[in-house]
Every structure is written in C-alpha cells, then in structure tokens.
Amino acid sequence: MTGCDHGLSALPPVGTLTSNDGHEGATRGFKLLIEAKKFDDGSGSDSESSSGASAKSGSSLLSRRSQSSMYKSGLSISKDTMGDSRSYRELLESKGYKITGVIGRGQNSGFLVHSAVRESQEYAVKVSIETGQEGTNGDAIRKEYQVLSRLQHERIVKVYGLEDELDEGVKGVAMILELCRGSTLNRWLPWYDKGTIVLDVACRRQCLTQIASAIAYLHSVGIAHRDLHSKNVVVHAVKTSGRYESESVQVKVIDLGCARSIDSEEAMEADINVNILPVGATRPCDVFALGLLGASLVAGKEVSSWTVVPTGAPPEDAARKLRLPPSGRKDTEMTASFRDFLLALLDTDHSHRLTASEAMYRIPKESEWLEITAKKISL
Numbered sequence: 001m002t003g004c005d006h007g008l009s010a011l012p013p014v015g016t017l018t019s020n021d022g023h024e025g026a027t028r029g030f031k032l033l034i035e036a037k038k039f040d041d042g043s044g045s046d047s048e049s050s051s052g053a054s055a056k057s058g059s060s061l062l063s064r065r066s067q068s069s070m071y072k073s074g075l076s077i078s079k080d081t082m083g084d085s086r087s088y089r090e091l092l093e094s095k096g097y098k099i100t101g102v103i104g105r106g107q108n109s110g111f112l113v114h115s116a117v118r119e120s121q122e123y124a125v126k127v128s129i130e131t132g133q134e135g136t137n138g139d140a141i142r143k144e145y146q147v148l149s150r151l152q153h154e155r156i157v158k159v160y161g162l163e164d165e166l167d168e169g170v171k172g173v174a175m176i177l178e179l180c181r182g183s184t185l186n187r188w189l190p191w192y193d194k195g196t197i198v199l200d201v202a203c204r205r206q207c208l209t210q211i212a213s214a215i216a217y218l219h220s221v222g223i224a225h226r227d228l229h230s231k232n233v234v235v236h237a238v239k240t241s242g243r244y245e246s247e248s249v250q251v252k253v254i255d256l257g258c259a260r261s262i263d264s265e266e267a268m269e270a271d272i273n274v275n276i277l278p279v280g281a282t283r284p285c286d287v288f289a290l291g292l293l294g295a296s297l298v299a300g301k302e303v304s305s306w307t308v309v310p311t312g313a314p315p316e317d318a319a320r321k322l323r324l325p326p327s328g329r330k331d332t333e334m335t336a337s338f339r340d341f342l343l344a345l346l347d348t349d350h351s352h353r354l355t356a357s358e359a360m361y362r363i364p365k366e367s368e369w370l371e372i373t374a375k376k377i378s379l
Helices: 088-093 136-148 201-220 286-299 315-320 336-346 356-362
Strands: 025-027 030-032 076-079 084-087 098-105 111-118 121-128 159-165 174-178 233-236 250-253 332-334 370-372
Touching: 088 098, 098 121, 121 136, 136 159, 136 174, 201 233, 201 250, 201 286, 201 356, 286 336, 286 356, 332 336, 336 356
Parallel strands: none
Antiparallel strands: 025 030, 030 159, 076 084, 098 111, 111 121, 121 174, 159 174, 233 250, 332 370
16 A cells, blocks of 8 residues: 555546446445445455455555554544544444454555455455645545546446545545455465465466456456555455465456556656666556566465666666576576566566567466476586
8 A cells, every 4th residue: 555645647448347336325424425235246355455455465664553542543534623523433333334344554554454344345445544624635545536426347346435524624535355264475475374375376377367367357456456466455265174275376466546648758756666677667557566566476485576687787688687586485496487477567668568468368377387496416
C-alpha cells in the first residue's frame, strides 16, 4: 500500500466495467455513494494491504495494528465546525458494518485497513487518515476507487462502495473492498521454511500466470498498475495430503492507488517502491515488475531491479549482462528456456520486452522452470 496521492492522469474512456447499481443514502457526516453489495465467491476472508490480510501476512509497507492502537492511529475524525467528534467505527457501524480488526496501515501512515462484517459478509475497509486540512489521503482513495469501479476481473480485488464526506470539516473516506483470502506473495516465496509446507513449481507457475492475466487485463483497458510487487499480490492455496494443490491457487492483485493511464508520461511518485523500476527509468513498467516476480518465485526470495540490472553500465551492455538470481531450490538451476523468458520481460530496452498478454501465454510449463544440477564428485 503505497498511498500515492498524486492526480490521476486522464484514464481512457473504457466505461464502467463492473456493475454498481446501489442507491444513495446519508448519515450524519458521511454519504454512501455506492451501496456495498453482498459478495460471496467462496474466497472469503483474510488478506492484506488494500484488500486486507491476515496477521500471518508480512509486508515492509504495512505494519499490523492492534485493536488498542486503532484510535491512536487517526481513526477518530474531528468536526471542527460542529464541535463534534465521531470515529470511523461509529460512522461505519451506523451503516451496518462491524469492525472486526485492524489489518495494516499505509507506508506514509495515511491509510488504515480494517476487516469488517456486514450482514454476515466479510469485507476489507480502507480508511484515510487526515492530519491536515487538505484531505489529500482521501483524494488518493477516491482516485483508486475511480479505477477499481471500472474493473471486473477475477484476479483483481473487487470494490463495492465508497463512504465519502458529506458535511464540511469531515475529510475522511472509507472504501469497501473484497476481503481476500490468503497471504501476500512475499510470504510464499521461500523454498524452505522450517515447519511449513512451501509452494512447488506447479503452484508458482499458477501464481505467475494469474498475475500476468490481471496485468494483461489492466493493459487491455488502458490502465497500468505501476506498483506491482509481491506485497501487492495476495495468494491463497489449499493444502491436501501435506502439499498445496496447484489447481487450488487463487491470486488477487491489490492496491491500485498508483494506477495511471498506460500512456501516462508522469514520472514516478516519490514514495513508490523504486525496487521495481528498471534501473535508470523514471516511469514504472508492469512487465518488468512481472519479470522480477518470476525471478523471485525461482530464487525463493525478493528480487529487486538493483539485483538484476548492473548499475553504471550503458543500456546496451546492461541488456547483455542481466544478472538472474540462482534457483533457491537445492540442487537445481534455472532452465535455459525459463531464463530466456525472464530476460524477455526484464530487457532494459522497453521496446524489446514482451507485452503482458504475450507473457501470459509464453510462461514455460512447470517442467521447464528448473532442472537438476549435475553433482560434482571429488576423487
């Protein structure tokens, strides 16, 4: 959750790609713009960032908050013009939501994410924290809502409504989101985790394929995510007979707070995760970030652009000297076909990179990711 609060470049007129047929209602201090609808696709429950996440999910951009810290973190909103103070808990509960926990907060402390229940259905609620008079954090959530409300894709977190300010002096905003099941991808990366079952190659391939599917969809409607990394991807998998089934893997791409038109010339925001930027670039690239995720899935740990692209080398030399990480799985190495695939995503010349759609269909089969290394025998 990066909390980018810059203006949204004019998005393409793709129309409304999700149905929101709610009605307007009002309560003191807040206005219900779109009625949050019940949703149940069997995915239920406990994830992170702008979609929400369980306490087992980890993120450098989020810190878990206890219930006791809720009101100390800016959850209470003052209405100076009326001499009144109401908390988000009160405002949301007046709409039928019951706050059940605090999941995390934004990098710049401008957002909180809660889990909530309404009519027996679970949701994530992304709330802005306003410490000044400008309401910039609320504006960032409104812009993210504008993007999400256009989208309808099974691999992208769904949005159901926006609780916005009504009376002057109240600058808070609360966005009602799908509460995704699982943990953020960074927690699934290790090949070895004592006492924990890890994802096999087939599951990792499913993760990469589904992420590519989400990004290809965004690009098809003219939108770039611009903040794609392992902490903005939630993964859920079902364990059977001591292993995770690849057919059960479900991915959700979350946090579109930095999304822009795919043709935007806007430079990178100051508070973005620069580790996903091609070295020397001033604009993000979702396909390059996808390549870093592919490399991370093989390495079993987070891989940044600084790890892959040599610094100080001319672009034409850097393209030839990309440093892909070794396999994190014991006694294996990356196959030539998978190396070539990653290099086609990570090419320092953007004109040579695959498109997201091409990447989705060219991801090598799981049998073509890793190969057993020849063991050296000492005589």
